[in-house]
Amino acid sequence: MTNQQDEEPSATSPFHDLDSFVDLPRAGALALSRDGSRLVLAAATLDSERTRYVSALWEVDPEGQRPARRLTRGDKPASSPVFTPSGDLLFVSARPRPGSSEELDAPALWVQPAGGGDARVLAELPGGVAAPLVSDSGTLLLASELLPSATGPEHDGELREARKKAKVTAILHEDTQVRLWDHDLGPAAPRLLVGELPEKSSPEGEEACELRDLTGHVGKALHEEGGWDLSPDGRTVVAAWIRPEAKGSQYLALTALDVATGERRTLVDDPAIEHGVPRISPDGTQVAVPVFTRFTPEDPGDCSLRLVPLAGGQVRDLTAGWDRWPGTPAWTPDGSALVLVADHEGRAPLWRVDATTGEVTRLTADDGAYSDPHVSPDGRWVYALRSALDSPPAPVRVPLDGEGPYQPLPGPAEALGRPATLPGTLTEVHATAEDGTPLRAWLSLPHDASAEHPAPLLLWIHGGPMASTNAWSWRWNQWLAVARGYAVLQPDPALSTGYGIDFIRRGWGQWGGKPFTDLMAITDETERRPDIDASRVGAMGGSFGGYMANWVAGHTDRFGAIVTHASLWTLEHAVRVSDYAYAFAKEFTPEIVEANSPHRFLDDIHTPMLVIHGDKDYRVPLGEALRLWADLRAKDATPDGESPHKFLYYPDENHWVLTPNHAKIWYETVFAFLSHHLLGRPWERPSLLG
Known part of the structure; x- marks a missing residue:
């Protein structure tokens, strides 16, 4: 193998000075418009006081010709970008409304009209907004944290206000797990809410999206980090569903929810396996999901990609013969294949998995570690973030046919003039x-x-x-x-x-x-x-x-x-x-x-x-x-x-x-x-x- 960076850096590279190092922009989640003409990523930079990182949205040229341009500003983060069928950009932020200096009490859903104009709030909930998804039909799905006895978002707001006035912070737990990473679980828990986007968005529009509680109080059933997907026709949600079991343990089953009625039906419930983040096929007939065989003291288990018929039927293990662990997949537009990331000998390449045969093809032969793949609507490109031990995360596009190297796309680092030259x-x-x-x-x-x-x-x-x-x-x-x-x-x-x-x-x-x-x-x-x-x-x-x-x-x-x-x-x-x-x-x-x-x-x-x-x-x-x-x-x-x-x-x-x-x-x-x-x-x- 050859060295990845042969040029001599200057004596004042960002890595020689900690202030310069923390000033480097940090690329995050990607979003691709449905027509493939727009690519947006979230990137974190220092706030005005240089004491915390703030995520902003940047537009990146999918063709790699134009420099990236910043779309959102201010000292409140903007994250979770997603495009609507009409080309509007949705994102999550607690920033002040236009003309106000007061920040929102919780992150809300904003819409930036495709035709230009100020972004405005589309949905605001007392428990905040997370993980928005939009179907091809214009159905909006998002998550919000609601208190256990809340009958809906409005009632949730009343309950929160009562706790605040009484200065009560106590949490009554009924599940074994009470904390996650760095925060307490409860008293609120994630629920899924749905609504229909306004038919037309204009720069002057003030219309909001009316939301209804899809899941109701299901306790600790939904993972707060977002293990669900919305079908292209907006009629079905598939979610990894937490199931409790003996001795305080739990595992993740796979559940489908009818958007119109909220009715739930189990797709797979096997205590011997756990389901990762599901992805519904473009025709809405099957679900691709990483499945983990649960470990025991004697065995670490294993992981494979499975296809689950949405209407019920035989589950198929698509990568049973592949000795690698697949990540969350992205379907190709015609549904013939899936693109995913899997660790491989000190790299994390992009792979194409044939949806019929399970044949696996490596798409990237370099030393990169890829993440967050999105397939272009014409099926020619995979857009992703690429990093490596010698390269910070940056947007790239990769030929889906595997014929040719990745193409770097100018991102925030180039626009800000802050290259990460190595020492x-x-x-x-x-x-x-x-x-x-x-x-x-x-x-x-x-x-x-x-x-x-x-x-x-x-x-x-x-x-x-x-x-x-x-x-x-x-x-x-x-x-x-x-x-x-x-x-x-x-x-x-x-x-x-x-x-x-x-x-x-x-x-x-x-x-x-x-x-x-x-x-x-x-x-x-x-x-x-x-x-x-x-x-x-x-x-x-x-x-x-x-x-x-x-x-x-x-x-x-x-x-x-x-x-x-x-x-x-x-x-x-x-x-x-x-x-x-x-x-x-x-x-x-x-x-x-x-x-x-x-x-x-x-x-x-x-x-x-x-x-x-x-x-x-x-x-x-x-x-x-x-x-x-x-x-x-x-x-x-x-x-x-x-x-x-x-x-x-x-x-x-x-x-x-x-x-x-x-x-x-x-x-x-x-x-x-x-x-x-x-x-x-x-x-x-x-x-x-x-």
């Missing part, structure tokens, strides 16, 4: 595991790394654990480390996706087994390179990567410093109090938990550790960091209170660190810690930490 090069490293399994990793190197000037090495361990390091990351961006002279190794050890189910099985039920030995094997191989300084090596990871960083700390002294972020420490406690506890209970037996808990090896930790955690992290609760920190202090603190370890705590961040200034402090602290322990420089406390 180094990217290559691959290969090794062999203890059991003979081939291993691979990405290695990012400073431009001046050589036998005469070897670079200190950082091992970065990905989260998941069933994931792959194949895409650009704003949160864990290795180029910031490369700009400071480090080489960064990002492997895919056992449990990683994109290498087949047997590669996952190698590490299943033994997080501290082959995933650990794979990491050590690929690090050994990398340290043999003449451009790597094997005497100055650190390790770091977040989430599962943080767990593994803790495991590494207790099983080897080869690293000079370890950074552990959002990490599991006392495994028995972590999996019981996580927001994902119902699923962890199906993955771990008490014996697995005991054998793989890092806290058991505290006395073997001799490496300085930087512990990082956010209080709003409910996937790996803060108690894990508090226990780890207390254990490290009790073990290693001197009588005068000195310790080689440090604890960076965020009271208002979650499993990630999202706000710009907090991200800057994260990097400043990490690099100060690494510089002190790997490079022998004096410890320098980041100034904003006081």
Whole structure:
């Protein structure tokens, strides 16, 4: 493989300066108009005070000839773009109405007329608006959070006002799961609402869309992140439907709802499988949906793409013979095929799956990781976001016939004049595991790394654990480390996706087994390179990567410093109090938990550790960091209170660190810690930490 970026960057690339780095625009969701003439994406940039990111909508030329232009402005986000059949653009925002300076109480649905003029509110609900969809017939479907006893949006508003006046924030739970990632679940829950778009939209129009509650109070049945689709004729909604089961567990069935009556009928309900996001075919006869065989302590399960007849009938496993895990698909306009993304050997290509034969064809041969595919109405192109380890997400189009490379489309980064010029090069490293399994990793190197000037090495361990390091990351961006002279190794050890189910099985039920030995094997191989300084090596990871960083700390002294972020420490406690506890209970037996808990090896930790955690992290609760920190202090603190370890705590961040200034402090602290322990420089406390 050749290096992806050969040109020398300037000494002041965005990665040499954290203020410049956080200023880079961050592309998000795409929307393609029904005639294929307009392509819109959401992109986040800093607000006017440079303290948070705000998403705005940008129009991108589908032909790639014209520069991108910004459609929405202001310090309130605009997101979830979708086009109507007439070409109007819908989006979600809590920004002030035209002529007002007061922000809306909750995100509303806005419409930007195709003929021009100011955007206006089309639908406003007390519980906000999310995930809008529009059928070819003009039916509008969206989600909103309503309180349990609410009979509709108006009643929901009255109930909310009563709680507000009484200063009541209490939540009565009747389901096992009470939190998700960084927020409480309840008291409101998602419901689906439907309405008909106005027949004609004009710049002066003030018409609103009347909505009715389609699902009613169904409790915790709809996943708040939007696992549903609307048929082209607007008559049917298909949704992944949460089913409770014994011992507080749950799974996702597949349900169809009649838009006219709200009647529900089950398409597939099998406790042995879970359904992902469904997509209805252009002719409205079948549903394509990723299906996950549920894991057990003995087996990780598997994933395939299935076709479910909407009228009922035999379910067909379309990709049963394909040893990759398909993502949410997009149908081709004629319904003959589906386009999707699946991890593959450190990449995430676009694939075409024949809807009749199940034959799989790779559409992109490059090193990219693609997302959010949209097929053009003429069936010639797939529009998507493309990123890679050396490329931030950006809009592209790909020939659907697979004949030719992707074509970059000018996006917000080019329009704002903020290219992400890299301070180094990217290559691959290969090794062999203890059991003979081939291993691979990405290695990012400073431009001046050589036998005469070897670079200190950082091992970065990905989260998941069933994931792959194949895409650009704003949160864990290795180029910031490369700009400071480090080489960064990002492997895919056992449990990683994109290498087949047997590669996952190698590490299943033994997080501290082959995933650990794979990491050590690929690090050994990398340290043999003449451009790597094997005497100055650190390790770091977040989430599962943080767990593994803790495991590494207790099983080897080869690293000079370890950074552990959002990490599991006392495994028995972590999996019981996580927001994902119902699923962890199906993955771990008490014996697995005991054998793989890092806290058991505290006395073997001799490496300085930087512990990082956010209080709003409910996937790996803060108690894990508090226990780890207390254990490290009790073990290693001197009588005068000195310790080689440090604890960076965020009271208002979650499993990630999202706000710009907090991200800057994260990097400043990490690099100060690494510089002190790997490079022998004096410890320098980041100034904003006081």
